[in-house]
Amino acid sequence: MSEVQAAQVASIDLNKGETANEDLVDPWNVQSSSATGVDYDKLIVRFGSTPIDDELIQRIERVTGKPAHPFLKRGIFFSHREMHKILDLHEQKKPFYLYTGRGPSSEAMHMGHLIPFVFTKWLQETFDVPLVIQMTDDEKYLWKDISMEEVKRVALENVKDIISLGFDVEKTFIFCDLNYIGQCPGFYQVIVQIQKHVTFNQVKGIFGFGDSDCIGKISFPAIQAAPSFSIAFPQIFNGRRNIPCLIPCAIDQDPYFRMTRDVAPRINLPKPALLHSIFFPALQGATSKMSASDQNSCILLTDTPNQIKNKINKYAFSGGQATVEEHKEKGGNCDIDVSFQYLKFFLEDDQKLEKIRQEYTSGELLTGHLKKELIGVLQQIVGSIQEKRKAITDEVAQEFMTPRKLKFDY
Amino acid sequence: MSEVQAAQVASIDLNKGETANEDLVDPWNVQSSSATGVDYDKLIVRFGSTPIDDELIQRIERVTGKPAHPFLKRGIFFSHREMHKILDLHEQKKPFYLYTGRGPSSEAMHMGHLIPFVFTKWLQETFDVPLVIQMTDDEKYLWKDISMEEVKRVALENVKDIISLGFDVEKTFIFCDLNYIGQCPGFYQVIVQIQKHVTFNQVKGIFGFGDSDCIGKISFPAIQAAPSFSIAFPQIFNGRRNIPCLIPCAIDQDPYFRMTRDVAPRINLPKPALLHSIFFPALQGATSKMSASDQNSCILLTDTPNQIKNKINKYAFSGGQATVEEHKEKGGNCDIDVSFQYLKFFLEDDQKLEKIRQEYTSGELLTGHLKKELIGVLQQIVGSIQEKRKAITDEVAQEFMTPRKLKFDY
Numbered sequence: 111m112s113e114v115q116a117a118q119v120a121s122i123d124l125n126k127g128e129t130a131n132e133d134l135v136d137p138w139n140v141q142s143s144s145a146t147g148v149d150y151d152k153l154i155v156r157f158g159s160t161p162i163d164d165e166l167i168q169r170i171e172r173v174t175g176k177p178a179h180p181f182l183k184r185g186i187f188f189s190h191r192e193m194h195k196i197l198d199l200h201e202q203k204k205p206f207y208l209y210t211g212r213g214p215s216s217e218a219m220h221m222g223h224l225i226p227f228v229f230t231k232w233l234q235e236t237f238d239v240p241l242v243i244q245m246t247d248d249e250k251y252l253w254k255d256i257s258m259e260e261v262k263r264v265a266l267e268n269v270k271d272i273i274s275l276g277f278d279v280e281k282t283f284i285f286c287d288l289n290y291i292g293q294c295p296g297f298y299q300v301i302v303q304i305q306k307h308v309t310f311n312q313v314k315g316i317f318g319f320g321d322s323d324c325i326g327k328i329s330f331p332a333i334q335a336a337p338s339f340s341i342a343f344p345q346i347f348n349g350r351r352n353i354p355c356l357i358p359c360a361i362d363q364d365p366y367f368r369m370t371r372d373v374a375p376r377i378n379l380p381k382p383a384l385l386h387s388i389f390f391p392a393l394q395g396a397t398s399k400m401s402a403s404d405q406n407s408c409i410l411l412t413d414t415p416n417q418i419k420n421k422i423n424k425y426a427f428s429g430g431q432a433t434v435e436e437h438k439e440k441g442g443n444c445d446i447d448v449s450f451q452y453l454k455f456f457l458e459d460d461q462k463l464e465k466i467r468q469e470y471t472s473g474e475l476l477t478g479h480l481k482k483e484l485i486g487v488l489q490q491i492v493g494s495i496q497e498k499r500k501a502i503t504d505e506v507a508q509e510f511m512t513p514r515k516l517k518f519d520y
Numbered sequence: 521m522s523e524v525q526a527a528q529v530a531s532i533d534l535n536k537g538e539t540a541n542e543d544l545v546d547p548w549n550v551q552s553s554s555a556t557g558v559d560y561d562k563l564i565v566r567f568g569s570t571p572i573d574d575e576l577i578q579r580i581e582r583v584t585g586k587p588a589h590p591f592l593k594r595g596i597f598f599s600h601r602e603m604h605k606i607l608d609l610h611e612q613k614k615p616f617y618l619y620t621g622r623g624p625s626s627e628a629m630h631m632g633h634l635i636p637f638v639f640t641k642w643l644q645e646t647f648d649v650p651l652v653i654q655m656t657d658d659e660k661y662l663w664k665d666i667s668m669e670e671v672k673r674v675a676l677e678n679v680k681d682i683i684s685l686g687f688d689v690e691k692t693f694i695f696c697d698l699n700y701i702g703q704c705p706g707f708y709q710v711i712v713q714i715q716k717h718v719t720f721n722q723v724k725g726i727f728g729f730g731d732s733d734c735i736g737k738i739s740f741p742a743i744q745a746a747p748s749f750s751i752a753f754p755q756i757f758n759g760r761r762n763i764p765c766l767i768p769c770a771i772d773q774d775p776y777f778r779m780t781r782d783v784a785p786r787i788n789l790p791k792p793a794l795l796h797s798i799f800f801p802a803l804q805g806a807t808s809k810m811s812a813s814d815q816n817s818c819i820l821l822t823d824t825p826n827q828i829k830n831k832i833n834k835y836a837f838s839g840g841q842a843t844v845e846e847h848k849e850k851g852g853n854c855d856i857d858v859s860f861q862y863l864k865f866f867l868e869d870d871q872k873l874e875k876i877r878q879e880y881t882s883g884e885l886l887t888g889h890l891k892k893e894l895i896g897v898l899q900q901i902v903g904s905i906q907e908k909r910k911a912i913t914d915e916v917a918q919e920f921m922t923p924r925k926l927k928f929d930y
Contacts, residue, residue: 248712258709292705299668299698302658305736310720313735325723326715329739
């Protein structure tokens with residue numbers, strides 16, 4: 111039974127008698143009825159992936175000789191597929207590459223969008239490997255009521271935001287589908303190979319497409335799958351067709367790569383490995399994902415220090431009690447407090463985070479204190495990105511987007 | 521009601537009570553139960569196109585100042601969509617361009633494959649306009665059990681055959697999808713625009729696709745549609761997005777262009793005009809189309825003079841009577857005699873053809889005479905193409921396939 115079939119069967123099993131409690135997680139929707147958000151343990155069973163356990167984290171530290179990223183230790187990247195194989199390769203000094211991406215739906219990226227990129231940057235530096243970043247501007251054109259010119263403009267803005275995180279131009283290739291597919295016959299040829307080996311029935315089962323969906327949506331999964339194969343980048347990887355790929359992404363993107371892993375052996379190419387992250391919660395709470403289309407649900411990379419302060423103070427859902435007295439007596443709930451959740455993502459100091467957790471849980475600290483701490487952290491991160499962003503001209507972006515051999519020994 | 525809807529409704533109406541008699545005509549199948557072949561009058565009603573009448577033929581002669589091609593006068597091109605609009609443009613000295621193509625399924629092209637190209641060459645010379653020729657190697661890879669490398673090799677052989685017909689390199693651009701889509705962002709961008717505006721329901725209705733078809737087939741119609749728009753060729757047409765297009769093709773390709781004409785106004789581009797040909801019959805008779813996969817059903821461009829002679833003598837279906845005596849008494853039937861049908865396609869001399877028709881019908885001429893005449897005509901045509909084919913090197917083919925501005929005043 112393939113991973114795709116297993117995931118479908120598991121999904122049917124889990125649906126029995128508990129449909130009402132089931133979280134909705136696919137590339138276009140993330141919804142949970144629980145205040146603590148999506149049940150990730152159940153999701154691992156449903157998707158058929160493997161939990162990231164202490165053993166794997168320790169092996170990553172052993173193999174790389176570096177401490178694991180906080181996202182690993184704090185359970186933000188919580189699930190994987192075949193990460194041990196990637197570590198085997200690294201131990202054997204054999205190459206692999208990283209692939210991640212973004213659907214450029216809104217001009218201003220939000221903090222949630224940063225998660226895969228922050229982690230990917232750490233992977234790139236820690237393993238010293240090349241990276242390709244796909245901007246699915248074609249996807250956004252197909253799914254949204256937006257013109258092609260506008261989606262191309264937004265994609266370029268997003269590319270500049272991503273570059274601002276500090277990627278190494280010598281080891282990073284960023285591409286927008288609407289341009290790159292028309293720049294590289296090898297990329298289109300891989301897409302067609304994938305499209306030959308996936309039926310409408312399969313994408314219906316995996317993505318829920320229906321008969322009234324446009325044929326662009328129906329064939330799109332092959333386009334997100336294609337960068338999983340090094341042969342799609344002949345100039346980048348010197349024509350090597352079998353360099354394995356590791357994909358860090360949020361768990362909602364897994365359906366694309368379950369499909370990719372199913373197709374890979376049939377077109378004689380290696381299956382990509384995966385590292386899955388949890389979702390970044392909206393300011394209003396963990397029941398839904400942050401969305402840049404609702405500006406009050408998220409902190410944008412374009413927000414001023416004052417906007418950050420006001421949004422956190424006004425909207426960040428509190429896990430504290432109704433009155434100070436009650437809070438001091440019963441304590442706060444870190445599992446639903448959005449400020450604490452955000453600190454878990456962005457406060458680097460492990461000891462400080464643990465201290466805040468204990469003192470908030472005991473009732474010693476009020477939500478106001480957590481908000482103040484978070485505002486400082488976010489203002490610093492966003493400010494630093496905005497500062498770097500100023501130097502990212504069209505020329506710099508063009509450099510990242512030029513197909514070329516990356517600095518790496520294949 | 522759109523042309524696509526009209527064609528579907530007409531098809532349903534015609535199916536009532538006469539399903540058994542209905543010819544099967546779509547891009548992958550042509551089958552007729554009648555010895556005289558497909559009923560083209562019915563097809564015009566079903567597809568919602570317009571017959572090419574004497575008035576249109578006379579107007580073509582008037583507008584161009586040249587005699588109409590025998591394919592027009594003999595009803596080989598018998599149906600059209602908006603050809604009068606193209607003539608209006610030509611009268612106003614406004615530009616249009618020609619688009620035709622081929623699915624490179626077999627290494628050796630047969631005489632039937634020549635029909636659209638022979639006629640397109642005449643159109644190009646008569647109207648003095650640029651021409652794009654699409655080789656759908658991606659289609660053949662998706663539909664057939666063939667490797668990508670093999671289909672690319674076959675496509676290049678076919679390109680050389682087509683060039684051998686004598687196209688003008690300064691006004692002709694030939695492209696293979698598997699390469700060109702990866703060479704031209706503008707082409708991919710038009711494909712995505714079309715794919716956004718066609719649903720699975722629509723391709724199901726038009727092409728009969730089902731849930732177990734691969735997503736490559738389902739989205740392919742957009743790829744055959746795209747060359748109908750000049751914006752798909754920014755280098756060829758100097759970036760002009762609205763140059764109207766005229767498509768000469770066999771009537772079985774019309775479903776692609778009904779779909780294209782439906783989409784065009786929704787993506788703000790001009791509808792292509794069409795000229796439709798009848799099918800070239802198999803040697804065994806007009807009940808089916810010639811097929812290169814059955815070598816005894818057709819004359820190949822690679823056949824020797826002797827092979828041509830033997831195939832015609834052995835396989836060409838005769839409309840004559842069982843014995844010479846009976847034939848002289850009752851006469852032959854030109855409507856089902858394959859040799860006469862082939863002469864109608866390839867014998868240029870109108871008077872000679874008419875004389876043969878009369879004398880065969882009256883019983884004066886035997887099938888053997890027609891076969892002898894036909895063998896001479898085919899040996900001359902095939903020999904001349906083979907002679908020209910020798911000079912078509914990879915370099916010559918490459919010249920035709922290089923994206924470049926064609927010699928034309930836009």
